[in-house]
Amino acid sequence: MNKSVIELTNIVKSYGNVKAVDGISLQVKKGEVLGIIGANGAGKSTTLEIMMGLRKPDSGSVKVLDMDMTVASDEIKQKIGIQLQQTALYDRIKVKEALELFSSYYVKKRDIKEIIQTLGLEPYLNKYVKNLSGGWQQRTSLALALINDPEIIFLDEPTTGLDPQARLELWACINKYRAEGKTIILSTHYMDEAQRHCDRIAIIKKGKLVSCDKPKRLIELLKNRDGTMEDVYLQYAVER
Ligand SMILES: Nc1ncnc2c1ncn2[C@@H]1O[C@H](COP(=O)(O)OP(=O)(O)OP(=O)(O)O)[C@@H](O)[C@H]1O
Numbered sequence: 001m002n003k004s005v006i007e008l009t010n011i012v013k014s015y016g017n018v019k020a021v022d023g024i025s026l027q028v029k030k031g032e033v034l035g036i037i038g039a040n041g042a043g044k045s046t047t048l049e050i051m052m053g054l055r056k057p058d059s060g061s062v063k064v065l066d067m068d069m070t071v072a073s074d075e076i077k078q079k080i081g082i083q084l085q086q087t088a089l090y091d092r093i094k095v096k097e098a099l100e101l102f103s104s105y106y107v108k109k110r111d112i113k114e115i116i117q118t119l120g121l122e123p124y125l126n127k128y129v130k131n132l133s134g135g136w137q138q139r140t141s142l143a144l145a146l147i148n149d150p151e152i153i154f155l156d157e158p159t160t161g162l163d164p165q166a167r168l169e170l171w172a173c174i175n176k177y178r179a180e181g182k183t184i185i186l187s188t189h190y191m192d193e194a195q196r197h198c199d200r201i202a203i204i205k206k207g208k209l210v211s212c213d214k215p216k217r218l219i220e221l222l223k224n225r226d227g228t229m230e231d232v233y234l235q236y237a238v239e240r
Contacts, residue, residue, distance in 0.1 A: 002029040004063075005152055005183050006051055011060035013046055020046040021057065022207030028152075028185060033178055035198035036187040038237050043207040044187040045085070045156055051185065052082050052154050065151060078107055081150030083141045085157050091130035095121060095140050098129060102144045110149035119143050119173050135166030142173060153177065155186035159193060171197055191229035195219075201229075203236045210236045 006028035013021040020043045028034050036044045049055040050062060053073040062069035064076045090098045099116070103109050116122055119139045124132060129140055138158055145153055155174070159167040171193065178184055188194055194201050195215045202212040211218065218232045 002031055004028060005030045005065055006185070007061075007063040008047075008051065009061045009063075011047070011050055011057045011062065013043075013050060013055065013057045019207050021050065023060075024204070024207070024209045025060075026202060026209060026212060028183060030183055031181045032199040033184045033186070033197060035194040035201045036185070036204060037189070037191070037194055037201055037233060038204035039239075042204045042237065044204055047204065048154055048156055048185065048187060052080060053077055054082075078148060079151050081145035081148060081153040083138075083145040083153070083155045083158055085160070090141075090144075092128065094126055094128055095132070095143075096125040098140065098144060099125075099147065102147045106148035108148055110146060112147065115143050115146050118176055133166070135162050135169065138162060138166070138170055139173060142170070146177065150182070152183045152185065155184065157187050157189065159188065159190060167193065191233055195229040201232075203232070205237050205239075 004027040006026070008024055008026045011021050011024045012019070022043070024047060036047065038044050046055060050057050051064065053064070053069050053076055065079055067076050069076060093101070099112055103112060116125065119142060121139060121143060124136055124140070129137060132140065142155070142158065145155070158174070159170055162170065167190070174184065175197070198215060200212060201215055201218060203210050215229060219227050219229065222231050222235060224231055
């Protein structure tokens, strides 16, 4: 069995009175694609941000690549790639400039030319990020997440707002890196892509992990024999 590259143990995180994450324990295996699903405000982004070391939990422990996040966050950040939800931060620079800027942050770097070629970014290098279509903006931010040749890639709603073709194309890109054995952790609101692309799906409801299993297994456990991932979502993730 593959070893764990992430171990969350009883993570709690509140913002004022809001308990965004309420005691989540979760292990992610090397090379797996783990999808995190749940309603708006369920705590997906906060959980991802804690795994990435961008937020500190109030309590609980976070181990990434056998290192404790509280003592080795700088070392961990060199070895992970992060694609956050769409942000205006890099809108005002060109694609090439963004790639060069990100490259300067890291000790270990992947060949930028190879990333550009794999993601088909060549025609867009001298364009401002803000002028690209959503699909190409997301490819750019995927390229930025890959620049340090990370062992773990985090994608926060990578396909939200993209048309079906752009979603398929982005997944084709993500799958190229999956084939290299990278561990990929993403959140999504699209049940079809969770079912098709994820090895396991973690379902979060009101800050708690209510289930985590293979999509096929989650569907088999439904009472409805013709069930889909949408039915899984309705059964586990929605307030009734
Ligand atoms: N910086 C913050 N300050 C205060 N409250 C926050 C902050 N970030 C998140 N929250 C709250 O914490 C809860 C969990 O938010 P989070 O963004 O983790 O959920 P999510 O599942 O990613 O939602 P979405 O699907 O809408 O992105 C929500 O109630 C949200 O309003």
